[in-house]
Amino acid sequence: MTQGRQSEEIPNFSTKFNLRSKNQSKLEKRFLHAPRSMKTKIILAILLAFSFHNRLSGEQVPPEKAKTAAVNFLKLNPSSRLKGAAAVDLEPVSYSTTRTFASAGKKSAAGNEELLYIFNLTGSEGFIIISGDDMATPVLGYSFESGFDVTDVPLNFRKWMEGYKDQIRYIRAHPGEASAAKEEWTSLLEGRDSGIKSSAATVAPLVGTQWDQSPYVNDLCPYDYEYGERTVTGCAATAMAQIMKYWNYPKGGSGFHSYEHDVYGTLSANFGTTEFDWTSMPDVVGSPNQAVATLMYNCGVSIDMNYGPASSGGSGAYVIIERSPVTHCVEYALEKYFNYDPSARGVQRANYSDAAWTSLLKEELNAGRPIEYAGFGSGGHAFVCDGYDSNDFFHFNWGWGGYYDGYFASDALDPGGTGIGGGSGGYNYYQQALVGIKPPVGQLSYD
Incomplete structure (x- = not known):
């Protein structure tokens, strides 16, 4: 539209909008013979409609x-x-x-x-x-x-x-x-x-480790002879291990578990005879480290890790019971094999409003409890949520050696109400969180 003073001539709307209805001539006559005040109101209404559309687009x-x-x-x-x-x-x-x-x-x-x-x-x-x-x-x-x-x-x-x-x-x-x-x-x-x-309230990142899925940390994971490389630890096990290291718990696990892998055969771990050497686990693993490799492998077996080499897509497992088609997921294993408090529970974002989901995550972090977070696909791609900033952006540790760790919006929309979690097209991508992860009362850590 050109700027400046507009002509007093009333535009021919039937030509402008190419109206070809049966009643076109009647509409034209009514408009052209209407009082000037009525014409002005009609024009303003049309302009307002266009303005409203542009504002929403x-x-x-x-x-x-x-x-x-x-x-x-x-x-x-x-x-x-x-x-x-x-x-x-x-x-x-x-x-x-x-x-x-x-x-x-x-x-x-x-x-x-x-x-x-x-x-x-x-x-x-x-x-x-x-x-x-x-x-x-x-x-x-x-x-x-x-x-x-x-x-x-x-x-x-x-x-x-x-x-x-x-x-x-x-x-x-x-x-x-x-x-x-x-x-x-x-x-x-x-x-x-x-x-x-x-917001005045913030929680700095709780987890100090910057562990990756390879090398060194996967030294006990199955070796793939076809690809000529060792399988990676998997994001679910890496997030799980980093949270366990945060608590330095337990000193040792309980029970035994074995499962059959399609490629690597029987994979087993005796948690009851395994001790975790927390003091020998550095924040960054730059050389062979038996303590971290032992923890990573035990975490992987406990959740029936579908191991694979990085070049074939990596390893995968499930986080919460509600989304897992198998018994062995992180939520189950932490309590069953590693004696974590049974109050830990898996939750899905689809069941919460935006505000309630944000509040839930912040309550966990305020209490000093890192969260294993997952989403995007039925199995999920897991990582650690361990802090938030003054904008309510959450800090994610992606389990990739510190790379890409930072603060992220929980979604790209800001609709309020039920929002992306409870509606808005269902773009919650199976987002889920394992909250309440902590040792039993009275057994906070083994330093």
């Missing part, structure tokens, strides 16, 4: 605006180490052409639009993820613990990013369900901190 965020939002967030965020910085240098991550992380940065088939942007901090460790649509939450995650390396991205992280993308696709198809995000975008782009959620 999302817009693709261009790269320069995404970068501005990223810089302002890092400078204004109370939890950012760059808060108040005079300048923040960011470098866009070009990841759409890599095989490892091909789908995260590719343009969507519908509309050829970016779904999200990733920027690395220039000259230091860290990255930030920005939504590609102004109807979605502006900032999806950030880290000061590692850069974003597109050649080495863990599967659980990739699946989490896929969830963000699908949520953004959803809100583009249902724009009226998340209008609150537009106000956040406006404030953030203008450099006002009103666009940043801020």
Whole structure:
């Protein structure tokens, strides 16, 4: 629309909208012979309708605006180490052409639009993820613990990013369900901190370990002769082991378990005769370590780990009883074989409103209890949730040697109400959490 004073001539709406109905001439006559005040009201009503539609419709965020939002967030965020910085240098991550992380940065088939942007901090460790649509939450995650390396991205992280993308696709198809995000975008782009959620309460990451799925930590896992490499520990066992290390419990397990693997045959562990040497387990495993390898293997067997080498897709297992088709999952094994408090329980996000889910996770973390979190697929891709910042972003330890650990939004939408957990298209992706993980009362740890 051109700017400036408009002509007094009344537009021919039948021509403008190509009305070809039987009653077209009647409509024209009624409009053209109506009092001027009535014509004005009709025009205003039509303009208001268009305005309302535009306000509810999302817009693709261009790269320069995404970068501005990223810089302002890092400078204004109370939890950012760059808060108040005079300048923040960011470098866009070009990841759409890599095989490892091909789908995260590719343009969507519908509309050829970016779904999200990733920027690395220039000259230091860290990255930030920005939504590609102004109807979605502006900032999806950030880290000061590692850069974003597109050649080495863990599967659980990739699946989490896929969830963000699908949520953004959803809100583009249902724009009226998340209008609150537009106000956040406006404030953030203008450099006002009103666009940043801020809470005085925070919990710094509880888990100090940065364990990976290989090498060294998997020295006792089955060897695959076809691929010529040892199988990896699996994300569920890695998260489980890191939480057990946090508690330094138990001194030893209980019972025995054996199961048949399709490729590697009978896999067994005698938990009752195994002692865990907690003091010999470092935060970072950079050389062979029998103590960590023993813990990892025992965790894997206890949950019927479907072992596999990294090059064939890795190892997998289940976290909570409610989602597991087999008895042996993390929830079951912690109590059965490792004598953890029976009050631990698996919960699914689909059964909670957004507010209730956030409150549940924060209550656990406030109590000093790390959470084993999973989602995206019937079996899930597990990791540790062990803190939150002033924006209610949760800290995730992905079990990938510290890489990609950082703070992330629980979803890309900000709809309120039941939200993404209880509705909004069902994009909760089987998100689930094992809460209440702790030793029995009176047996807090073995240092």
